[in-house]
Amino acid sequence: MAPKSVSGKLIGVGLGPGDPELLTIKAVRTIRAARVIAYPAPDDGHSFARSIAAEFMPRQAIELPIVIPIYDQRFPAAEIYDQAQQEIEGILNGGTDVVVLCQGDPLFYGSFMYLLARFAGRHEVDIVPGVTSLTACAAVAASPLCGRTSSLTVLTGTMNNQLLERKLGEGGSFAIVKIGRHLARVRQVLRELGMLEDSTYVSHATLPSQRMMPLADAPEDAPYFSTILVPGRFDLHGSTQA
Amino acid sequence: MAPKSVSGKLIGVGLGPGDPELLTIKAVRTIRAARVIAYPAPDDGHSFARSIAAEFMPRQAIELPIVIPIYDQRFPAAEIYDQAQQEIEGILNGGTDVVVLCQGDPLFYGSFMYLLARFAGRHEVDIVPGVTSLTACAAVAASPLCGRTSSLTVLTGTMNNQLLERKLGEGGSFAIVKIGRHLARVRQVLRELGMLEDSTYVSHATLPSQRMMPLADAPEDAPYFSTILVPGRFDLHGSTQA
Numbered sequence: 001m002a003p004k005s006v007s008g009k010l011i012g013v014g015l016g017p018g019d020p021e022l023l024t025i026k027a028v029r030t031i032r033a034a035r036v037i038a039y040p041a042p043d044d045g046h047s048f049a050r051s052i053a054a055e056f057m058p059r060q061a062i063e064l065p066i067v068i069p070i071y072d073q074r075f076p077a078a079e080i081y082d083q084a085q086q087e088i089e090g091i092l093n094g095g096t097d098v099v100v101l102c103q104g105d106p107l108f109y110g111s112f113m114y115l116l117a118r119f120a121g122r123h124e125v126d127i128v129p130g131v132t133s134l135t136a137c138a139a140v141a142a143s144p145l146c147g148r149t150s151s152l153t154v155l156t157g158t159m160n161n162q163l164l165e166r167k168l169g170e171g172g173s174f175a176i177v178k179i180g181r182h183l184a185r186v187r188q189v190l191r192e193l194g195m196l197e198d199s200t201y202v203s204h205a206t207l208p209s210q211r212m213m214p215l216a217d218a219p220e221d222a223p224y225f226s227t228i229l230v231p232g233r234f235d236l237h238g239s240t241q242a
Numbered sequence: 243m244a245p246k247s248v249s250g251k252l253i254g255v256g257l258g259p260g261d262p263e264l265l266t267i268k269a270v271r272t273i274r275a276a277r278v279i280a281y282p283a284p285d286d287g288h289s290f291a292r293s294i295a296a297e298f299m300p301r302q303a304i305e306l307p308i309v310i311p312i313y314d315q316r317f318p319a320a321e322i323y324d325q326a327q328q329e330i331e332g333i334l335n336g337g338t339d340v341v342v343l344c345q346g347d348p349l350f351y352g353s354f355m356y357l358l359a360r361f362a363g364r365h366e367v368d369i370v371p372g373v374t375s376l377t378a379c380a381a382v383a384a385s386p387l388c389g390r391t392s393s394l395t396v397l398t399g400t401m402n403n404q405l406l407e408r409k410l411g412e413g414g415s416f417a418i419v420k421i422g423r424h425l426a427r428v429r430q431v432l433r434e435l436g437m438l439e440d441s442t443y444v445s446h447a448t449l450p451s452q453r454m455m456p457l458a459d460a461p462e463d464a465p466y467f468s469t470i471l472v473p474g475r476f477d478l479h480g481s482t483q484a
Contacts, residue, residue: 014373014377014381016266016371017371019268020267021266021267021268021271022266022267022268022371023266023267024258024263024264024265024266024267024373025262025263025264025265025266025267025270026261026263026264028267029263105373105377105380105381105387106381107377107380107381107385107386107387108377108380108387108388108394109388109389109390110386110389113386113389116384116386120384125384127380127381127384128264128381129258129259129264129373129377129378129380129381129448130373130377131256131266131347131371131372131373132374132377135256135347135349135350135371135372135374136371138347138349138350138369138371139256139347139348139349139369139370139371142358142362142367142369143349144349144352144355144358145347145349145350146350146351146396147351147352147355148351148398149398149400149401150398151395151396151397151398151401151409152350152395152396153393153394153395153396154388154393154394154395154396155393156390156391156392156393158391159391159393166412167393167412170408170409170412206371
């Protein structure tokens with residue numbers, strides 16, 4: 001293990017849901033000071049993470065795109081991150097920090113966890129939390145996620161019907177992320193559970209392409225970055241006991 | 243309903259978990275432009291929300307503390323928010339925006355939901371999402387909250403043992419917020435479920451008073467702003483199928 005005093009730090013920086021104004025002061029400061037910036041890039045070449053942070057990236061920064069077929073459920077594959085680890089490790093061992101751009105928050109459904117698992121305990125790792133798409137969607141819909149003593153369960157559209165039905169039957173508030181091509185199926189599950197009327201659809205929250213509507217009206221060709229919110233029924237007037 | 247063209251807007255602004263550097267650019271811009279700023283203040287007078295935003299608040303801004311005994315489970319009471327509604331409504335009707343400071347995110351266990359319920363549909367409401375204590379705790383612990391197709395369930399320390407046991411038995415990742423005086427009881431529930439060894443305790447994340455340790459070592463006199471993280475077991479190397 002390289003002595004931390006001379007080795008560079010791996011710094012995962014949350015960028016928020018998409019609006020560059022939703023970067024934190026700390027994220028901006030960290031990116032502006034970066035000499036090496038890594039970020040996930042789907043194989044079509046356009047990196048959502050990079051596009052959020054672009055205006056804050058120093059011109060002279062070295063860029064390390066981590067090319068990942070993120071829309072393919074069989075990936076991300078270990079090989080991609082093993083290779084990224086080798087590249088990044090060489091830079092860290094040279095005493096230079098590596099900033100990793102993470103859309104949303106690095107540890108909330110973020111691919112940063114694959115790098116974290118490879119560097120934790122071997123190099124210093126800092127994480128700058130970011131605004132998640134979860135709270136951004138709630139803000140767009142002006143819909144409370146959870147309150148008082150209610151629970152909030154985050155599910156994914158990739159879950160099978162049996163698991164979705166079991167989880168959704170547990171009560172509390174729900175958010176279902178990564179809807180994409182699963183919209184019609186997930187909507188049918190919610191309809192059968194009598195939860196469709198309470199469900200709101202939000203896609204690309206805080207981006208110019210943002211859409212928000214009742215789930216019943218949502219298009220079946222939903223993008224990967226779309227979420228369904230199903231608020232629990234909790235007291236909104238503060239008049240009851242917790 | 244007042245015509246939106248002349249009425250002021252109610253603007254809920256998420257401030258993040260405590261470190262002022264974790265405010266978003268949009269939050270800072272909104273606070274700096276504010277003429278009237280409301281915020282929850284516990285009855286001991288010190289407002290955590292105000293303390294996070296203090297350095298960005300215009301000197302000439304009018305302040306509206308909403309005094310709430312937040313550590314008393316019988317509150318917040320409707321009367322407090324009914325009174326705040328009257329004060330705020332008068333200002334909005336005069337055409338002035340009212341910025342409401344919200345620690346964390348306004349819609350994630352935030353008291354802002356009580357104001358939202360009173361003004362939604364009657365006045366224009368904007369919400370600036372913020373970094374939650376949830377992702378801040380995960381960043382401090384360098385522990386992924388959820389990944390791939392895993393679920394994340396957020397529970398509260400105020401839940402009774404039966405509900406906690408049922409929820410924790412459902413699988414996935416968990417965060418238990420608002421631990422406070424419930425620490426010993428919640429820890430015992432986790433111990434009985436065989437989840438204690440995987441549990442991490444974080445209090446006052448990102449503040450100078452921040453503490454992070456294995457739950458087994460956590461003090462029983464935990465503050466209200468403390469959280470227990472119980473990560474699910476998901477593939478951290480990207481080598482398996484989703």
